[in-house]
Amino acid sequence: MADQYDLIVIGGGPGGYTAAIRAAQLGLKTACVEKRENKALGGTCLNVGCIPSKALLDSSEMYETTTHKLARHGVKVGSVALDLDTMLKRKDKVVSELTGGVAYLFKKYGVTPVFGSAKLLKGNKVEVTAAGGAKSTLEAKSVLLATGSESAELPFMKFDGKHIVSSTEALNFNPVPKHLIVVGGGYIGLELGSVWKRLGSKVTVLEFLPRILSISDGEIASDVHKLLTKQGFEIHVDTKVTGAKVSGDNVTVTAQSKDGKELSFQGDRVLVAVGRRPYTAGLGLDDAGVKYDAKSGRVEVNQHFQTNVTGVYAIGDLIAGPMLAHKASEEGVVFAETLAGMKPHINYDAIPSVIYIWPEVSSVGLTEEQVKEKGTEYRVGKFKFSATGRAKAMDEQDGYVKVLADAKTDRVLGVHILGPRASDLIAECVTIMEFKGSAEDIARCTHAHPTLSEAVGEAARMAWAGKPLNS
Numbered sequence: 213m214a215d216q217y218d219l220i221v222i223g224g225g226p227g228g229y230t231a232a233i234r235a236a237q238l239g240l241k242t243a244c245v246e247k248r249e250n251k252a253l254g255g256t257c258l259n260v261g262c263i264p265s266k267a268l269l270d271s272s273e274m275y276e277t278t279t280h281k282l283a284r285h286g287v288k289v290g291s292v293a294l295d296l297d298t299m300l301k302r303k304d305k306v307v308s309e310l311t312g313g314v315a316y317l318f319k320k321y322g323v324t325p326v327f328g329s330a331k332l333l334k335g336n337k338v339e340v341t342a343a344g345g346a347k348s349t350l351e352a353k354s355v356l357l358a359t360g361s362e363s364a365e366l367p368f369m370k371f372d373g374k375h376i377v378s379s380t381e382a383l384n385f386n387p388v389p390k391h392l393i394v395v396g397g398g399y400i401g402l403e404l405g406s407v408w409k410r411l412g413s414k415v416t417v418l419e420f421l422p423r424i425l426s427i428s429d430g431e432i433a434s435d436v437h438k439l440l441t442k443q444g445f446e447i448h449v450d451t452k453v454t455g456a457k458v459s460g461d462n463v464t465v466t467a468q469s470k471d472g473k474e475l476s477f478q479g480d481r482v483l484v485a486v487g488r489r490p491y492t493a494g495l496g497l498d499d500a501g502v503k504y505d506a507k508s509g510r511v512e513v514n515q516h517f518q519t520n521v522t523g524v525y526a527i528g529d530l531i532a533g534p535m536l537a538h539k540a541s542e543e544g545v546v547f548a549e550t551l552a553g554m555k556p557h558i559n560y561d562a563i564p565s566v567i568y569i570w571p572e573v574s575s576v577g578l579t580e581e582q583v584k585e586k587g588t589e590y591r592v593g594k595f596k597f598s599a600t601g602r603a604k605a606m607d608e609q610d611g612y613v614k615v616l617a618d619a620k621t622d623r624v625l626g627v628h629i630l631g632p633r634a635s636d637l638i639a640e641c642v643t644i645m646e647f648k649g650s651a652e653d654i655a656r657c658t659h660a661h662p663t664l665s666e667a668v669g670e671a672a673r674m675a676w677a678g679k680p681l682n683s
């Protein structure tokens with residue numbers, strides 16, 4: 213007889229593990245199946261995504277600060293050397309501590325981890341094939357698909373794990389590439405490009421569209437382009453990559469400019485970061501009759517994450533929406549609470565996004581382009597970090613906060629931040645948007661002095677009252 217559960221979660225990433233923990237907290241008998249061979253929970257985010265990349269971004273930023281910024285603060289250092297082995301080991305330690313933390317939480321809340329590859333069978337049964345080949349069957353009232361996504365591959369330049377790689381291998385280059393060619397000017401390309409640029413690589417970004425960060429606010433994306441170029445990035449937009457040839461330890465990438473000119477770039481490593489696709493290989497969607505979009509691979513769900521098959525649900529990168537860890541976790545919580553009879557909600561209009569380059573970029577709500585497209589009358593408030601005492605003290609002069617507010621109601625429509633610690637500053641704006649607040653609401657909240665958050669208050673004041681106090 214199959215093991216019986218209230219809920220089987222397939223996938224132990226931020227969506228799946230969060231759903232499993234919340235379901236168990238609410239008294240549901242829950243199992244979570246994970247196929248990663250080293251039995252590490254946490255999915256792409258903890259193992260080969262958000263966490264290791266941030267560990268490297270923080271380490272490489274320290275190296276950059278030490279080599280290029282400390283002298284201006286009056287701190288003299290002797291010769292500075294990069295110890296890449298230690299940097300990579302520290303990154304691995306950060307990962308193992310966090311994945312171990314998820315295992316601890318499973319134990320604490322009574323989630324049963326099941327290691328192996330899960331296949332959905334008819335009748336809410338799940339077949340699990342363990343690493344050694346042994347098969348077992350689990351059965352549950354509900355099954356949640358949370359298998360996430362994988363790096364998209366370009367058909368004419370397949371990943372080879374060494375010269376032409378996805379973000380996973382780009383976390384472990386050793387030695388530092390001499391010339392890293394990045395295909396795709398999106399989140400991954402710019403973040404991992406930043407890591408290796410700071411550590412000494414020449415970095416060339418090839419972007420198909422007319423601008424990098426195509427879904428970000430246009431003004432912010434244009435200023436990021438300028439700042440990265442100032443940092444030494446070589447960025448080519450309107451450039452369609454057409455092929456790559458490896459010879460010895462070198463790669464030649466061929467591309468075409470918008471006006472049809474043939475281009476060629478010589479490097480030693482190529483990172484292909486052209487987006488991600490839902491990961492459903494071997495999941496048995498077709499046999500179980502679960503509907504998904506053939507082109508995008510996204511599983512179709514209703515507002516309660518229910519697929520067309522009764523009792524089978526899906527969340528995270530598998531379904532529509534931004535492929536972000538925190539979006540998946542929120543959906544996991546809302547799914548589990550709904551299953552347990554609660555009435556939670558998720559507000560897709562207030563999901564923040566962050567790009568961890570330096571200065572950082574963060575945003576919530578609509579971009580200026582989207583506001584214009586909707587035909588909403590709006591006001592813009594902008595405030596430069598260089599006009600705040602704290603940013604000056606930190607020697608962080610670049611960037612600004614941009615608040616978009618409805619011209620009639622003053623309601624905040626979107627906030628976009630380019631600047632130091634933009635990742636943390638966006639939280640206040642998410643809260644305001646969640647409560648449908650106004651620019652005046654932000655401006656009237658007291659912002660501690662001297663902090664970077666004063667730039668948020670001043671930008672909001674400008675959107676609401678037409679002028680800030682300190683500029």
Ligand code: NAI
Nearest residue numbers: 396397398399400401418419420453485486487488535566
């Ligand atoms: P992306 O969608 O952010 O950017 C991919 C870029 O590649 C686009 O600008 C696209 O126009 C370009 N592109 C596509 N085909 C191309 C071609 N043939 N030649 C040149 N350029 C081409 O995708 P990315 O950076 O791979 O990230 C994948 C997902 O992971 C994203 O959905 C992102 O949200 C998520 N992510 C989030 C992070 C964060 O929250 N900080 C960090 C890293 C990834």
